[in-house]
Amino acid sequence: MQKSFGILYIVATPIGNLQDITQRALDTFQSVDLIAAEDTRHSGLLLSHYGIKKPFFALHDHNEQQKADLLVEKLQQGVNIALISDAGTPLISDPGFHLVRKCRQAGITVSPLPGACAAITALCAAGIASDRFCFEGFLPAKSKARCDKLQRLVEEERTLIFYESTHRILDTLEDIKTVFGETRYVVLAREITKTWETITGNEVAQLLAWLKADPNRTKGEMVLIIEGKINSEEKQFNPQAIQALKLISQELPLKKAAAIVAELYDYKKNALYQLGLEMNL
CATH class of the missing domain: 1.10.10 (Arc Repressor Mutant, subunit A)
Incomplete structure (x- = not known):
């Protein structure tokens, strides 16, 4: 009798506060045979905190396309696998897409477990329209490419969500100011769920000045939320x-x-x- 396929679980993990783990996630970690993690050392700390010991398999941006087939083989042999990223929901600007696509092509069940996601968490507290939005991940590292990308989004009416790194935040906001104008409303959510959580919104020129006034304000994991272009009837209202x-x-x-x-x-x-x-x- 042929052994049934295993299941690939997509498991969201905390983005800062370890108490944001779900009970279902912990139960899944206990039940699976293997955990595919972006950084096994980082994820090992999370599982150790909850007293869970499981074999790890490193799956990251640099090896995913090569290693995905090996994980699919294991799943076809009946191995149950949990896929996690360093923090938040896997595949949202994190590895996992190639593995999930190959699993679905092979007829392997992919079961997503909902949980923390920095983009959605920041959007909830931004005070910017959340009924229609688009997530754009990380902007390009080079200013020319970044401005080109922003220019393609300048007419977008939906709320825009980006991730940004601490060493590029000021340059990115400068480019946003150049492309979108000084008065475009932007919210910066920094270190969400962590000790120094800060969520600040203002016109982009004012937000830039606020950040430059204190270097500590540019540190940490960051989400940028930009108000979409509003029609002329709405411009008189904040x-x-x-x-x-x-x-x-x-x-x-x-x-x-x-x-x-x-x-x-x-x-x-x-x-x-x-x-x-x-x-x-």
């Missing part, structure tokens, strides 16, 4: 007011929602009501 109008109008009639937001942000309720009609709220 993004928090627009988001509040969207949320409140889900629970109350638009006229009532407009009145509440007008009181909160000192706008004319008729103007907000008209905006809501134009936005089909």
